[in-house]
Amino acid sequence: MRVERPHRPGDVAAGLPADRAAAIRLAALRLFAAQGYRATTMADIGAAVGIRGPSLYKHVSGKQVLLAELMLGTMDTLLAMHTEAVDGVTDVTERLRRAVEAHVRYHARHRLEAFVGNREIGSLEQPGRVLRLRSTYERGFRELIERGVAEGVFAVRSARLASYSILDMGMGVANWFHDNGEFSVDQLAYQYGDLALRIVGKAG
């Protein structure tokens, strides 16, 4: 009978993986972000967790699956944050603000996931599911803006351009945000909420 090494109390709070499979996924995320999916080898990922490349196959089923699960998890989390953010909020201005704040918060807190998710779509052998989730996510913003226009609260020439603009500027956060920078995640989310409301013609 074997006894597992107990996790020290600080591990989860420090973002340390609870088991080897989680450590492998984290290492893969970091390497995919830093070097690109194709430039990252199974040996690289193994070295990052202290084992050889072939030993990874005892914990994960392959490099492509690592990428696919990473990108599906990204979209699931983003959609869940969006749903929770707007849940129960009826006022369309407040709904848009909260949706934008969740969007920006995700891209600041999960920089690497967002970065890999946006850059490596072409590296997925079966991108269908991820693309469908992205489409659903984008539609949520467009419909929200269209509703605001219908209610006479927002004023835009094109709801599509407004939603693309808001989503694209939020995704850009993943490219330049750093902790210990000028703004905290909360400050950033609030200010992007303001900018989004300006875009839809609702002066702050």
Place this chain on the structure above:
Amino acid sequence: MRVERPHRPGDVAAGLPADRAAAIRLAALRLFAAQGYRATTMADIGAAVGIRGPSLYKHVSGKQVLLAELMLGTMDTLLAMHTEAVDGVTDVTERLRRAVEAHVRYHARHRLEAFVGNREIGSLEQPGRVLRLRSTYERGFRELIERGVAEGVFAVRSARLASYSILDMGMGVANWFHDNGEFSVDQLAYQYGDLALRIVGKAG
């Protein structure tokens, strides 16, 4: 004495390359955009212009040089368009509008260049020059916004966030724009000019 095949009058207008080296660069651009730099082989590029991989080396010096020249050309063109757009314009609102329109026009007209330029920075062995050009370009927008704020024409909490937002939403155009879509390049540029002015607090 050999006689070159004369270029038919329509070639340049149709975007057809004038010589083999240009055809190779265009094929490389398209393949880098569609498959990624690392997934594109010299054999792929050769096949796209009707020759074998090794024959490419009579016209270009290598795959990495193809990428580096492509990305440097992208930044040179973008900076030149920016300079020409704001040249001689003193009013800060009009300067920002024209700068944004040039930015959006570039990302709509040169979708593939912008797409590759944004995705493959990590594939450059010597990214220094390209990064410096990008930094210069971004600084132009930030200083323009700071000037508008100083003149009391713009109102933003952070010129940096405003410039990042405007640049990021314009870069996003390269990800979804298609000819024969809802908007022409000119219409798109104008509407993004409006959105940018809203972001800086100058109602249209």
Place this chain on the structure above:
DNA sequence: CCTACCGATCGGTAGG
């Protein structure tokens, strides 16, 4: 512009 080929790399498997 071609074929032949070098040297290196890589994902994944075999077998322990």
Place this chain on the structure above:
DNA sequence: CCTACCGATCGGTAGG
């Protein structure tokens, strides 16, 4: 979790 290894790929060169 390891070493040994398979099968395939690739950028670039040699030599014509």
